Amino acid sequence: MRPTVGTTPPRTLTIAGTDSGGGAGIAADLRAFAACGVHGCLAVCAVTVQNTVGVTGVHTVPVETIAGQIGVVAADIGLQAAKTGMLATAEIIAAVARACDDNGIGADRATPLVVDPVAASMHGDPLLAGEALDAYRETLFPRATLVTPNLDEIRLLVEHDVTDRDGQYAAARALHALGAHAVLVKGGHLPGDAEGCLDLLYDGETFVELPGPRFDTANTHGGGDSLASAITAGLAHGLHLVEAVRFGKRYIVEAVRHSYPLGAGHGPVSPLWAVRPWWETPAP
Numbered sequence: 001m002r003p004t005v006g007t008t009p010p011r012t013l014t015i016a017g018t019d020s021g022g023g024a025g026i027a028a029d030l031r032a033f034a035a036c037g038v039h040g041c042l043a044v045c046a047v048t049v050q051n052t053v054g055v056t057g058v059h060t061v062p063v064e065t066i067a068g069q070i071g072v073v074a075a076d077i078g079l080q081a082a083k084t085g086m087l088a089t090a091e092i093i094a095a096v097a098r099a100c101d102d103n104g105i106g107a108d109r110a111t112p113l114v115v116d117p118v119a120a121s122m123h124g125d126p127l128l129a130g131e132a133l134d135a136y137r138e139t140l141f142p143r144a145t146l147v148t149p150n151l152d153e154i155r156l157l158v159e160h161d162v163t164d165r166d167g168q169y170a171a172a173r174a175l176h177a178l179g180a181h182a183v184l185v186k187g188g189h190l191p192g193d194a195e196g197c198l199d200l201l202y203d204g205e206t207f208v209e210l211p212g213p214r215f216d217t218a219n220t221h222g223g224g225d226s227l228a229s230a231i232t233a234g235l236a237h238g239l240h241l242v243e244a245v246r247f248g249k250r251y252i253v254e255a256v257r258h259s260y261p262l263g264a265g266h267g268p269v270s271p272l273w274a275v276r277p278w279w280e281t282p283a284p
């Protein structure tokens, strides 16, 4: 994984939305990609008008432009892994599914696909049209190498109200039945979990528990995006799924540990926690 001068790194693609506050969405994805040693490409699907307090506007990109962005980078640059974030509408989800098929992206294709089914911001502002849940369930999940919902998204997608570890297992089974190759049930939104923050990976046969610490902070904006991006980077490096998820978990624990306050609302995790201040090293 160590970069060498003049060598092209693995290439990844984020298909997602922007956050003008710079904490979540494509900004977080590209920073996580950079920190994880891959070149990041982007297909912008939606632009949000947003700061740390909330989302006051959403503008979607025409589906031809979204498919165009995916197609041109896949054809020219080549992709070792891709992920989706905020897709906003059923129409965009359908267009992204088609573009994935056209460009060899998805489970059992050359380019694995991580689907982070973003539904709302941390403030509860909607980032997904209500009728788009069916599109996720029917078109994108069956194409996914991994889906990474949080507990709020799980409530919307499979109507499981997860309140404990058994609930995480039940939700993982219900989500897997929707057709994804594997699911990661994130425990970050499970309050009062004294054991920390446990994520649960399930591929239809084996459960893998990924324990981690829980930090007492409200500055977790962009955490889900950064985790899904780090897992995508791990896959692009050629790691097997379980190892890519472990890679992502190690990365996100440190990103949350290094989170910082910003504005009057929720601050972001720090996707660049591992990047050293190069200006403090002697000039050559």
Ligand code: PXL
Pocket: 016, 017, 018, 019, 024, 025, 026, 048, 050, 085, 086, 118, 120, 121, 122, 127, 221, 222, 223, 224, 225
């Ligand atoms: O963190 C989820 C997310 C993804 N993408 C965009 C967002 C958010 C949360 O606010 O704004 C664009």
